[in-house]
């Protein structure tokens with residue numbers, strides 16, 4: 001054993017210090033200790049002691065790694081366009097520019113430029129949302145979970161909320177409708193059965209304790225076969241006959257009809273408003289394609305009640321969210337959403353375009369001696385929208401010689417940028433539905449690097 005050939009921690013820090021004049025002592029010490037511990041382990045396992053320059057280089061590398069950001073961009077080759085674990089909607093160029101511009105300095109976030117006095121942060125989004133959805137009023141909070149929670153606390157605390165048994169569901173990430181109701185101080189009254197609920201079930205459950213009727217969009221599962229749920233308009237009618245509001249939690253919601261892309265229909269926000277929902281809640285970063293936010297549109301008096309509730313202050317959005325969401329909504333207003341909003345760019349890409357890119361990428365990989373080929377596949381939309389629906393897509397499949405697809409996928413995740421792919425039948429599949437054309441060359445290079 002030759003541990004005595006290793007420098008002391010202090011001696012190693014002195015060597016490194018010249019190249020790291022500003023680094024705090026504790027940071028250098030932790031890195032030097034980690035490198036020396038590694039070296040002792042290697043020596044104990046029979047390696048020769050590393051040279052001083054090698055140790056210094058290792059400390060610099062350790063320092064760089066210790067201050068590297070944990071949150072990093074990556075290439076989403078899963079084919080799932082809205083993936084909560086991968087950050088949901090990528091932002092449009094306009095949204096990014098607006099967030100940058102507002103974030104870089106001061107703004108009229110809560111300042112009325114005409115009157116020269118205090119204003120409201122809500123004005124920047126409300127008129128846009130009113131025009132796009134046909135609702136009377138709008139309010140934006142941190143995310144849709146917060147939107148539902150605020151609506152229930154403000155309108156139903158201490159009273160009853162009627163929900164179909166088939167909708168008392170878990171959305172994911174621990175968001176369970178029965179739990180949210182309990183946390184808001186409301187009592188859940190489940191009606192109907194898991195698979196069949198009728199308007200008369202709702203009507204029979206209404207009493208003087210009822211605060212509202214809640215409909216929850218089944219975001220991540222599908223009831224098929226012998227099932228029935230009332231139309232939203234029927235629910236609105238029974239709610240209004242009893243002077244109750246109808247709250248519609250759309251989850252994703254969309255302003256664009258998804259059927260034009262060969263997908264099944266995801267309910268549009270405009271349709272919910274038109275069908276008589278008194279409040280509609282949906283996410284900013286699902287099919288809307290903007291930053292994380294929870295959007296509430298509906299009746300002016302109810303939105304006002306929510307806005308005045310003390311919790312609204314705790315759930316308010318910051319200036320960069322308002323800027324990014326406003327820019328995203330402007331794309332819809334100008335009729336440019338399909339062209340400008342990344343989620344819609346990806347969903348609306350014709351499969352023939354994906355096939356061409358997959359074939360070109362496969363040819364590049366084959367030329368580099370990789371066992372690659374272009375394959376047809378199906379991608380899910382994800383993000384609690386269009387459950388069970390898939391879209392035809394194209395990707396590149398790699399069959400590792402050792403048939404160890406799991407190991408290849410792990411090397412892809414360890415790369416820079418990381419690539420998250422799918423494993424299908426012992427192959428690593430990169431589905432191009434969720435890959436931007438500008439990423440193709442980087443993806444091909446990452447595949448080549450990971451394969452070697």
Ligand SMILES: *Cc1c(COP(=O)(O)O)cnc(C)c1O
Pocket residue numbers: 143144145146148171175216217218219249250251252282283284293294383384
């Ligand atoms: C996604 C979803 C939520 C939660 O929305 P977040 O924006 O993730 O907070 C709530 N309800 C439904 C139906 C959803 O699909």
